[in-house]
Amino acid sequence: MAQHEVTFPITDERELLKLRAGDEVVVQGHIIGIRDRTQIRIFDQGVEPPMDLRGSFLLHTAPGVRKREDGGYDPVCIGTTTSARMVRFTEPLGAQYGVRAICGKGGFPDEAIEPMRKLGMVYFAIVGGAAALETTQIEEIEEVAWEELMPECLWKFRVKDFGPLTVGIDAHGNSLYHDVQSAAQEKLKELYARL
């Protein structure tokens, strides 16, 4: 299981093809925070996102923040939410807006595997709940759009050494979640027989 460092937004998409399920990745550059209501607004209510998402790395988050007097925000505690609730947005995010990486916790179900393979996208698994650490890796909240959805706004973060992340689903059709679940279902048969 190799280790990689990747900078987003991605300029050379071939870099993502080097990543394999199980690999360790540290991310630099800019990432974009997004959540349930943000994506419901984009896709179900048809509102164009006011940020460029081409080549972007999306983080499933609703951060805890403190508003400054100048209108900007400082991080208080920024962590990551469960991805599976938002799986249906994967293909349109990649196909319509050019998103190339999605990061969250708990993984995506198998329906994400084919669109990610087709579009060259990667799912990164972060450690859910490890928000104290994650907050130290966010250097600045550079931009916030749709503040009325607080805390489920669109957030632009500048990060340094963001991770360690695990490649949960790669762009070659491999999913760690699929493999672990298949093995566990087989194991259950054995355990039930012993009860």
Added chain:
Amino acid sequence: MSAVEVDLQGAVEDAAAHLYVWALKDIPQDLRDALAAARDRETSVPGQRVLNTIVKNVAIADEQNNLVCQDTGIAVYTCRVGEHFPLHPARIYAALKHGTERATVEHPLRSNAVHTITRENTGPNTGHRLPIVHWEFIPDWDGLDVKCVPKGSGSENMSFLKMCVPADGVKGIKQFVLESIVGAGGKPCPPGIVGVGIGGSADYAMYLAKEAIARPIGTRNSDPVVAQLEDELFELLNETGIGPMGLGGDVTVLQCHIEHADTHMTLNPVAVNYQCWAARRASAHVSPDGEVEYDREA
């Protein structure tokens, strides 16, 4: 209302405000020990990566005086109220609610509470029937024990109920717990505490499952038959291979706790309530004169 009652309500409110933030920042020692032991035992590479990150995260929360996890949850309190405690539970509830609000505004904490239909925010982690309080009333006593258990949504979404029938027996209970935890995969932030409620009624089984996750880690049910089932399920769950954050490995759960109630002869309800690895809880004992003693172990 007498002056004494006013002071006591203030003391309970202060305690609630303190407990909510304390629980979010400083996880109990028994949980720290369980996480360190899990890290030492795990052999899968992604699993080790996850557990090393978790242990590092807890240390950073200490150093930076920050929250362990950004999900401040829904505030759940368990109250053991002595028969002679001189503040009515209606006032205790008001104190817990105001304490939750104060902690949310003053820290500030992320406010998660929304109207369940409109999804509009209802206030600083309070709203209609929020926070949630579990009550127990104790005869021949004049004290109050309050425990705050901020419950994150990632794990709460992984809650399951099955009305097994008596013919399913204990085997049916075990199968349901196993299939629930395997089905939950990485979503509830494993490895955590699996709370199981058995017996009673449908609603009471889930209530008991929530009581089970709030216990100090590794404690055992006082009924030896139930305690044995806790041991067996704990072993079985860790054979599933789901692993830390569902990425595969040896440690799927830190513990399995069961609470039970006697039930109807034709009922066999089983409820599963998951508590994530950041199994936050903090307790206080309040005396009738308003003295508050904080307790890291309860």
